[in-house]
Amino acid sequence: MKELYYDAAIIGGGVIGCAVARELSRYDLKICVIEREEDVCSGTSKANSAIVHAGHDATLGSWKAKFNVEGNHMMGKLAEELDFSFVQNGSLVLCFSEDEIPALKKLLEKGAKNGVEGLSILSGDEVRAMEPNVSDQVVAALYAPTGGIVCPFGLTLALAENACDNGVEFLFQTEVTEVIKTSNGYDLKAKDCIIHTSYVVNAAGVYADVLHNMVSEKKIHITPRKGDYLLLDKEAGTHVTRTIFQLPGKMGKGVLVTPTVHGNLLAGPTATDVKDKETTRTDAEELADVMEKAAWGVNNIPFRQIITSFSGLRAHEDGNDFIVSEVEDAEGFFDAAGIESPGLTSAPAIGVYLAELVAKKANASKKENFKGTRQGIVDxxxxxxxxxxxxxxxxxxxxxxxxxxxxxxxxxxxxxxxxxxxxxxxxxxxxxxxxxxxxxxxxxxxxxxxxxxxxxxxxxxxxxxxxxxxxxxxxxxxxxxxxxxxx
Structure with missing residues (x-):
C-alpha cells in the first residue's frame, strides 16, 4: 500500500474543494485534492441551477448570507482571471397577489441588510416590459441587477486547473474510507493508499457529515435533497433574459426559469429529501411538477423543445446553514459542510476564507511565483x-x-x-x-x-x-x- 505525505489534503473535487485548493495554492504548502471519481465536478457541482445569486434570500448573519454576497462580488473578476463563462443578467422574484407584496418587501429589506446592491420592487407592468413572457398574473417583483448565471463546469474546472498549475496534486479514483487522528495530523485511508497530512479540509458534499463524524464527538447530519431539472434547446434560450424566481418557501427558492450562459433555457429544481446519497435518477412526477410550477410565472414555455432532464443532490445540513470552520474537538480538521444553495455563488469566498484559516494554522508564507490566471479552451x-x-x-x-x-x-x-x-x-x-x-x-x-x-x-x-x-x-x-x- 502506497504512503503519501502532504501538508494539507482537501477531500472533494467539487467547486468548494477546488476553490479552496486554488486559494491554498497561493501558499508554500504541499497540497492534494482527493476525489473518488475520475474527474473534478462529478458530484453536486455538476447538476445545479448554475445561478450566481444576488444574496437577498439568506438569513441575516448566516454564513450563507456572508459568503453569498462576497462570492457574488468576486465572480466577475474571477471569470476574467480564469477565463470561464459568467453573465450578470439580473434576476426577478415574482409575486402573484397583493397579499404577497409585504413578503416581497421583507425580502428587499433582508437583501439590503445583507449588503445586496441595487434592489428594487417593480410593478407587474414594469416586469412585463422587461420580460414580455412573464405571466399576466404577476402583480410585482423584486429586481436584483447583481444576479447572474455561470457555467458550473467551467468555474470548477478553471479553479482546479489553476490550482494544479500552482502545484496542487489531484488524486482521482481515491475514496477516503477512514480518517484517523494522529500526533502529526491525520491519516486518510483509501483502497490502495494511506495519505498522511497535517491538515484536512472536508469538502465532501453529501458525504461531509460521514467524514466529520469520524473525527468529532459533535455529530452533524446531512440530508441529500434531490432537485430535478429540464433543459431546453437553444431555440428556447431567449424566452426570458433574466433569471425568474418565485417567492421562496421552506424548501428553498422554488422552481426557476433561466437562460444559461450557453444559450439554453433551464427550468427547475424540485426539492425532495431522499435517504440514498447516490440517488440522482429523475422522476416523471417531479418533472411534471417542474413544468407546472415554471408555467405559473412564465407563459408559453416551449416544453416540446426539452432536450434532456437531469437531477442533482444538495447537501442540506440540519442546522440550515453552511458549516465552515475548524472542528472544535478535531484540531487541524476544517469543515466545508452543508454547502447547498447558494453554494456555487459562495464558492470563491469560501475558498478564500478556509485557505486563510489553514494557512494561518500552518504558519505558511505566500509564494512569490503564484500564477493567478488561466487560459480556457479556445472556442x-x-x-x-x-x-x-x-x-x-x-x-x-x-x-x-x-x-x-x-x-x-x-x-x-x-x-x-x-x-x-x-x-x-x-x-x-x-x-x-x-x-x-x-x-x-x-x-x-x-x-x-x-x-x-x-x-x-x-x-x-x-x-x-x-x-x-x-x-x-x-x-x-x-x-x-x-x-x-x-x-
Missing amino acids: PRKLPREERAELIKKNPQYGTIICRCEEVSEGEIVDSITRTLGAVSLDGIKRRVRAGMGRCQAGFCGPKTMEILARETDRDIEDICKNRPGSSMLTGHKQGGAHHDRA
Missing part, C-alpha cells in the same frame, strides 16, 4: 473570421466539426484531453467543451469522440467510459485481437 466560434481561419490553417483539427449540435471541433476535444487535468471520460469532455450536450445528446458525435479519446490517451476504445470506471460504452471490441487504429 473558434467566438473568434473573428480571420482569426478562426488562421487557427484552422495552423491546426486543421479546428476545422473538423465532431459535435454538430454544439459545433465542437476536433481541436477543442483534443485540447480538453491534453491540457492540465485533461478529460479521461466522455463526461469529462462534455463538461469541458460541450460535445454531446446538444439536441442529439451525443447520439451522433459520441462514437467519434470516443475514438479521439482513445487515440489521445493511448487506450483501447472499449476501455473508454462514460464517467467512472465500469461505465463502459462498448464491449467485445477486443475479440479476435482487434484494437483501435492509433495511426
Whole structure:
C-alpha cells in the first residue's frame, strides 16, 4: 500500500474543494485534492441551477448570507482571471397577489441588510416590459441587477486547473474510507493508499457529515435533497433574459426559469429529501411538477423543445446553514459542510476564507511565483473570421466539426484531453467543451469522440467510459485481437 505525505489534503473535487485548493495554492504548502471519481465536478457541482445569486434570500448573519454576497462580488473578476463563462443578467422574484407584496418587501429589506446592491420592487407592468413572457398574473417583483448565471463546469474546472498549475496534486479514483487522528495530523485511508497530512479540509458534499463524524464527538447530519431539472434547446434560450424566481418557501427558492450562459433555457429544481446519497435518477412526477410550477410565472414555455432532464443532490445540513470552520474537538480538521444553495455563488469566498484559516494554522508564507490566471479552451466560434481561419490553417483539427449540435471541433476535444487535468471520460469532455450536450445528446458525435479519446490517451476504445470506471460504452471490441487504429 502506497504512503503519501502532504501538508494539507482537501477531500472533494467539487467547486468548494477546488476553490479552496486554488486559494491554498497561493501558499508554500504541499497540497492534494482527493476525489473518488475520475474527474473534478462529478458530484453536486455538476447538476445545479448554475445561478450566481444576488444574496437577498439568506438569513441575516448566516454564513450563507456572508459568503453569498462576497462570492457574488468576486465572480466577475474571477471569470476574467480564469477565463470561464459568467453573465450578470439580473434576476426577478415574482409575486402573484397583493397579499404577497409585504413578503416581497421583507425580502428587499433582508437583501439590503445583507449588503445586496441595487434592489428594487417593480410593478407587474414594469416586469412585463422587461420580460414580455412573464405571466399576466404577476402583480410585482423584486429586481436584483447583481444576479447572474455561470457555467458550473467551467468555474470548477478553471479553479482546479489553476490550482494544479500552482502545484496542487489531484488524486482521482481515491475514496477516503477512514480518517484517523494522529500526533502529526491525520491519516486518510483509501483502497490502495494511506495519505498522511497535517491538515484536512472536508469538502465532501453529501458525504461531509460521514467524514466529520469520524473525527468529532459533535455529530452533524446531512440530508441529500434531490432537485430535478429540464433543459431546453437553444431555440428556447431567449424566452426570458433574466433569471425568474418565485417567492421562496421552506424548501428553498422554488422552481426557476433561466437562460444559461450557453444559450439554453433551464427550468427547475424540485426539492425532495431522499435517504440514498447516490440517488440522482429523475422522476416523471417531479418533472411534471417542474413544468407546472415554471408555467405559473412564465407563459408559453416551449416544453416540446426539452432536450434532456437531469437531477442533482444538495447537501442540506440540519442546522440550515453552511458549516465552515475548524472542528472544535478535531484540531487541524476544517469543515466545508452543508454547502447547498447558494453554494456555487459562495464558492470563491469560501475558498478564500478556509485557505486563510489553514494557512494561518500552518504558519505558511505566500509564494512569490503564484500564477493567478488561466487560459480556457479556445472556442473558434467566438473568434473573428480571420482569426478562426488562421487557427484552422495552423491546426486543421479546428476545422473538423465532431459535435454538430454544439459545433465542437476536433481541436477543442483534443485540447480538453491534453491540457492540465485533461478529460479521461466522455463526461469529462462534455463538461469541458460541450460535445454531446446538444439536441442529439451525443447520439451522433459520441462514437467519434470516443475514438479521439482513445487515440489521445493511448487506450483501447472499449476501455473508454462514460464517467467512472465500469461505465463502459462498448464491449467485445477486443475479440479476435482487434484494437483501435492509433495511426
